[in-house]
Amino acid sequence: xQEPILEVIxxxxxxxxxxxxxxxxxRLEHGSRLEDWTEAFLVILPTTxxxxxxxxxxxxxQRVHQISDPEEVFDLLSPTQRVxxxxxxxxxxxxxxxxxxxxxxxxxxxxxxxxxxxxxxDPWPTMARILxxxxxxxxxxxxxxxxxxxxxxxxxxxxxxxxxILIGDKxxxxxxxxRCLACFEPPTD
Ligand SMILES: [Zn+2]
Numbered sequence: 698x699q700e701p702i703l704e705v706i707x708x709x710x711x712x713x714x715x716x717x718x719x720x721x722x723x724r725l726e727h728g729s730r731l732e733d734w735t736e737a738f739l740v741i742l743p744t745t746x747x748x749x750x751x752x753x754x755x756x757x758x759q760r761v762h763q764i765s766d767p768e769e770v771f772d773l774l775s776p777t778q779r780v781x782x783x784x785x786x787x788x789x790x791x792x793x794x795x796x797x798x799x800x801x802x803x804x805x806x807x808x809x810x811x812x813x814x815x816x817x818x819d820p821w822p823t824m825a826r827i828l829x830x831x832x833x834x835x836x837x838x839x840x841x842x843x844x845x846x847x848x849x850x851x852x853x854x855x856x857x858x859x860x861x862i863l864i865g866d867k868x869x870x871x872x873x874x875x876r877c878l879a880c881f882e883p884p885t886d
Contacts, residue, residue, distance in 0.1 A: 699806040700727075700778045705828055706810040708837030709777065710852040710873045712858040715753055715784055719835060722757065722782055738780035741770055742787035745790055753784055767793040770800070779805050786811035787821035788862065794826035815861060816854040816873070818883045839875035849875035859868075 704716050725738060740761045742751060764772050767789050770781065781800050786793060786809045797807045809831075811824045828834060828875060834856045839849040852873045856864070 701801045701804045702806050702832050702833070703801050703827075703830055704806070704833040705824075706808065706829040706837060707813045707824060707828065709813065709839055709850050709875050710869065711875050712839040712849065714810045714812075714835035714837045715751070717835065718782055718784055718808060719753060719756060721808055722780075725780060737778065737852055738782060739770070739774055739778045741773075741781065741783045743785050745785070745788055751784070753841070761865045766790070767796040770796060780808070782807055782808045782810070784810050785828065787824045789823055791823050791826055794830060796831050797827060798830060813850070816852055816863075816884070818851055818881060841877040841880050842874035843876055843880040846877050849877045849880075851876050851878065851881040853881060859884070860866045 704721075706714050708714055712822055722738060722740070738760060740753060740757050742754065742761060742763045744763045764770060764773075772810070774781065781797075783789070783793070783797075788811075793809075799811060800807045809824075809827055811827075812821055813824060813828075813836075832844045836850070838847060840847050841849040842853070853876045854873055856872050
């Protein structure tokens, strides 16, 4: 039986947030007493225009749903699903903070994974609100691309776009690199 709790996994890009989320869901899968373990949880991804296929989608297949409005989760959820996981949650609107609270109050375990800060180093509003409600926070760090220390918490944008959400077909590794606080320089123009 899963306890109702709000768990948050956060950090910069390439810090292993989704891998940590997958690890927790796999544990759940192994521990589930339901004959059909796929009924035990629901995975939510935001609808983004990126063409890449997310790894989490390939792993959990029919349990993964893409939404654009956080409220949509209530239409997707079945009574047996006592765990709801959100990946890339920073892309969903701030109302997600109220939605996850409702889910916890309905007795569910909620795991939210998302970026801590934008490319300018400012908090992602949705994640900031959720972090203020979290009962368990796990900070993922990456290796800083400049100094090599294992404590990068920010994502440095390598291309010149000033859009908050960079939509491209390129590999994210050519667009961002992880930096520690000391090595991060926000864009100046
Ligand atoms: Zn560094």
